[in-house]
Amino acid sequence: MSKIVIDTKNAPGAIGPYSQGIIVGNLVYTSGQLPIDIATGELVQEVKSATKASLDNIKAILEEAGTSMDNIFKTTVFVKDLNDFNAVNEVYATYFKSNPPARSCVQVAKLPKDAVIEIEAIAVL
Template sequence: MNPNKKIIQTLDAPAAIGIYSQAVCIGGMVYLSGQIGLNPESMQMEEGIEAQIHRVFQNLRAVADAAGGSLNDMVKLNVYITSMDNFVKVNEIMTTYFQHPYPARAVVGVAALPRNALVEMDGILCIQG
């Protein structure tokens, strides 16, 4: 294992439901694994698209905090949604978690997500000085 690679784990975001880490930090870059709308305490999915979007951003923020950064350090955000009808809702809610200048972003429509989630997001933070 690379001695400069640091695995990021926090109880404030859902535990991994597969063979992955919540995030990996190397060289001031933090690679956040995908987060779905799971409540970290109950490990149950939030109900509805709005609640899931908020929970995903809260989970990403928790992992970013554990890495010593914040959502303001996000340089790339990937959004996966099961219905492009929710594109506008993602944009609306995203403005409550991010400030200008916004990260680069991709939004991809997908057929299905783990645990029947409606949305999943992953991203990259740059926390080096």
């Protein structure tokens, strides 16, 4: 089984030696998406807006791969401060109105660019 690299201008480019996403078989794996506003290139730091930016970047990668947010079955959310859990959930819920994916949410010591959140996803094509 071969892998296909996903590359879209509609999401931030990688800041290291990794791909935005990979397709293997009928699965799409996104790299963790920082809350970078694709229009400005700026890192979003307010947690609700940051959650939206990270999820919008995932959406763009999945669309480039030929799938959608509806086909996500697992996400991992990394937060700088677990006290932001409810604020993250408020925005996250607007992207997954029914049949939400399985999810882990963990507080981490530090994220790249000192971001407040990073989200990764696995979806089916």
